[in-house]
Amino acid sequence: MRKNGISWFLDEHEGLDALVEDVVEEEETRRSYAITNCGDGKVFVKFFLERGVGGCIRNRVMPRGKKEYTLGKRILSASVATPVPMGYGIGRGGSFIIQELIEGRTFKSVFDGTLQREPMVDALALFLRQLAVCGIRHNDLHLDNILVKGEMLYLIDLHKAQVKQGRFSLKDEAANLTQALTMIYNEMTEDARRRFFERYGGSGLRQAVEAALRAQWKKWIDSKKKRAFSTTSKLVAKGRRVYVRGRESGACGRFRELIKKDRKVRLERWSDHIRKIYAGRRRLARAWETWAALEYVTVDIVPRPFFVEMPSLLRDGYVAMEDLRQHGEELDRFLDRRYDAMDLSRRLAFIDGFARFLAGLLKMGVVQKDLKGCNVFVLADGFRLLDVEDIAFFAPVEGDLARMLVQLNNSLPARIAAADRIRFFLKLTRPFPFDGKRLFRAVAGRCAEGEIVYEGVSGLKRESWQERQPGSPAPFCRPTR
Numbered sequence: 039m040r041k042n043g044i045s046w047f048l049d050e051h052e053g054l055d056a057l058v059e060d061v062v063e064e065e066e067t068r069r070s071y072a073i074t075n076c077g078d079g080k081v082f083v084k085f086f087l088e089r090g091v092g093g094c095i096r097n098r099v100m101p102r103g104k105k106e107y108t109l110g111k112r113i114l115s116a117s118v119a120t121p122v123p124m125g126y127g128i129g130r131g132g133s134f135i136i137q138e139l140i141e142g143r144t145f146k147s148v149f150d151g152t153l154q155r156e157p158m159v160d161a162l163a164l165f166l167r168q169l170a171v172c173g174i175r176h177n178d179l180h181l182d183n184i185l186v187k188g189e190m191l192y193l194i195d196l197h198k199a200q201v202k203q204g205r206f207s208l209k210d211e212a213a214n215l216t217q218a219l220t221m222i223y224n225e226m227t228e229d230a231r232r233r234f235f236e237r238y239g240g241s242g243l244r245q246a247v248e249a250a251l252r253a254q255w256k257k258w259i260d261s262k263k264k265r266a267f268s269t270t271s272k273l274v275a276k277g278r279r280v281y282v283r284g285r286e287s288g289a290c291g292r293f294r295e296l297i298k299k300d301r302k303v304r305l306e307r308w309s310d311h312i313r314k315i316y317a318g319r320r321r322l323a324r325a326w327e328t329w330a331a332l333e334y335v336t337v338d339i340v341p342r343p344f345f346v347e348m349p350s351l352l353r354d355g356y357v358a359m360e361d362l363r364q365h366g367e368e369l370d371r372f373l374d375r376r377y378d379a380m381d382l383s384r385r386l387a388f389i390d391g392f393a394r395f396l397a398g399l400l401k402m403g404v405v406q407k408d409l410k411g412c413n414v415f416v417l418a419d420g421f422r423l424l425d426v427e428d429i430a431f432f433a434p435v436e437g438d439l440a441r442m443l444v445q446l447n448n449s450l451p452a453r454i455a456a457a458d459r460i461r462f463f464l465k466l467t468r469p470f471p472f473d474g475k476r477l478f479r480a481v482a483g484r485c486a487e488g489e490i491v492y493e494g495v496s497g498l499k500r501e502s503w504q505e506r507q508p509g510s511p512a513p514f515c516r517p518t519r
Contacts, residue, residue, distance in 0.1 A: 044134070047104075048125035053077035054136065063087075063129045073139055081124060082139045086197070087132040101126070102197040103133030109196040110137065116172040116201070119192045140194075142187030146221050149181065159230050163237035165191045166214055173202040175210045179217040212243060216250040220258065223251055224401040252433050255403050259331050259431045266323075266330035267348075273330060280326070281345040282333060289344035289358035304354075307361065311344060315356040316427075322346070322355040325427035329357065332426075339399060340426050341415075362415055362422065369421075370411030370492035374451050374499075389458055393465035395421045400439070401469060405430050409442040410449035412493050436472045443481045448488045452501040 039046050041058050048054045053076040064070045064085050072083045086102040088094060096102070103126040110123035127134035149158050165184070169176070176183070178198040185192040193199070202210060215238070226234070235244050266273070267280050274281045291309030298305040304315040316322035326346040332339065341359040349355035366372070369392075380388065392414075399405070406413060408428040415422040423429060434442075443466075447459060463481070467474055490501040 044127045044129040046125060046127045047107075048136070049123075051077065051124050054081075054125060057081070057083075057136070058127065061127070061134065063131050076124075080139045082121065082137050084135050084137075085132055086134075093132075097128070097131075097133060101128050101133035103127060103135040106135045106137075106195075106197040109199055109201065110135075112201050113172075113174060113193065113196065113199070116174070118168060118172055118174060119190050120196065121192060121194060135197075140185050140187055140192050142185040142190075142192065144182040145184040145186050145191065146181035148186045149222055155226075155230065156233065159226070159234050160237050161189075161191060162218065163234050166218055167238050169193070169214055170206055170211050173206045173210075175200050175202060175206070175214060176217070177213070179214050181218060181221045184218070208243070208246075211240065212246050212250055215240075215243065215247045216254050219247065220251060220254055223248075224398070252403070256431065258334075262331040262334050263327035266327040267346075272333045278348045278350065279345045280330075282343055285342075285344045307363070308358075310361070311358045312341070312361045313356045313358055315354050316349075317354055319349055319355065321427055322349065322357070326357060328426050328429050329359075331431070332429075335402070335404075337402075338420070338422070339395075339404065340423050340429070357426075362417065366415055366417040368412045368424070368493065369414040369416055370450055371495055372416040373411070373454060374492070374494040377451065377454060385458060386461070389462045390465055392421060393462050397466050397469050399423075400434055403431050403433050405432060405434050405438065406442070409445045410492075411446065412449065436477055439467070439470070439472065440477055440480045440484070444484045444488065447481070447485045448490050449492045450490070451492060451494065451499075452490050452503060 039048070039055070039058075042062050044058070044061065044063065046058050048058070057074060057076050061083065064087055070085045070087070073080055074083060084103070084106075088097040088102075107123040107126040110120055113120045114122065121140050122138035123135065124138065125136045127136075145158070145162065149155060152158065162181075162184075174193075176193065176196075176199040178195060183193070183195045185194055219234075223231070231244070267275060269275045272283055274283050274286060289308070289311035291311065294307045294309055296304070297307055297312075302317055302321065304317075306313040306315065314325070316325065326343075329340065329343045329346075333343075341362055344358040344360070346357050347355055367375075377385075406423050406425070406429055408425055413424045413428070415424055443463065463478065464474075467477060486503055490499075490503065492499055
């Protein structure tokens with residue numbers, strides 16, 4: 039049947055004919071969704087917008103709505119749970135899929151919200167094993183494409199899946215495992231990782247999967263960076279601005295004061311946001327690409343951005359971001375102001391929390407290449423990294439960590455006790471397969487050679503390791519008896 043310029047191919051379900059009477063093609067968003075009543079229940083309607091010559095050809099040869107419908111039927115026949123497809127439609131600019139509504143939650147949200155993760159790890163391993171046995175490879179198998187309802191897992195977003203007719207190779211298995219584990223592997227303990235591969239039945243795949251995870255992370259980040267100036271599921275491009283979706287109405291206050299100005303950037307405080315204005319387009323682009331990529335990571339590790347405005351002939355470009363001033367201060371100032379008044383329990387809790395924060399970032403492959411005290415912001419509930427343009431995405435090696443620790447220690451007050459610095463070092467480095475003694479010696483030696491420079495409560499301060507308070511030990515050295 040044909041309605042509103044769309045050709046519909048529908049199964050026999052009550053209410054479907056009436057439902058498609060009001061369905062029209064979208065013209066802006068790449069993919070749109072709707073939940074609507076159908077008969078006695080509800081269905082999920084998804085539209086795939088096609089753009090350009092390639093999209094036009096795909097919509098004629100194999101529309102994504104039709105592909106998802108066909109694959110849904112095949113996957114259900116293999117006894118793998120997926121929403122029941124009810125029909126599809128093909129229009130001039132895209133295609134539709136109508137399917138059963140699964141009122142569940144994404145695997146990632148359930149995993150994040152529970153402390154009892156062992157059953158989740160087991161369920162995921164068995165589900166992925168079932169996909170391998172059935173020859174199902176999904177080329178976008180992140181954990182938001184697996185829904186949880188009760189004790190059942192459902193595979194969704196099937197237009198990027200395929201049912202392999204021949205042998206399901208180790209490469210296919212590794213691809214499924216890599217994509218599924220990308221979002222949670224850094225949060226899994228060593229016991230959980232071992233348990234996962236044991237339940238899956240492929241412990242020999244672990245090394246290959248972990249190598250692929252590192253490559254997948256870089257490829258995924260690069261793909262998000264490439265689309266940082268386009269309209270996506272996270273971003274909205276309008277004229278010279280690109281907004282974070284859902285924050286379009288933010289950052290519209292009045293100018294208050296100039297915070298900082300140098301040859302590279304100017305930092306301004308406005309009544310409801312901070313503007314970081316970049317003198318060069320390249321530095322601005324690098325900063326926004328990083329901010330955009332981190333929006334997809336969905337962890338709060340930098341100030342939240344509202345939008346980027348690209349430079350014009352007469353104006354530099356800038357990023358509008360949240361103002362954290364009312365909620366904390368930079369690490370160097372924080373320690374200069376509060377360290378001496380901290381009792382032992384508060385000091386140890388602070389050290390352990392900061393070490394967990396940095397270790398978590400490094401395990402994710404997020405590295406602040408300019409890890410000075412002024413580039414870490416301390417909040418009541420955690421920490422944020424500043425100077426987003428200096429954040430990079432890679433798995434650090436021992437030399438990277440040594441450089442970061444030297445930068446950090448030489449940008450904090452000299453009077454911080456060596457015992458506290460050592461505790462931080464041990465907590466930070468324990469999860470990594472580095473030579474701890476060698477790394478410790480390298481950091482201690484290079485710290486002692488450098489000057490301590492930091493922004494204190496009263497302004498810029500320069501100190502040396504020889505200017506410690508009487509009785510305090512040398513940097514990173516244990517007190518002598």
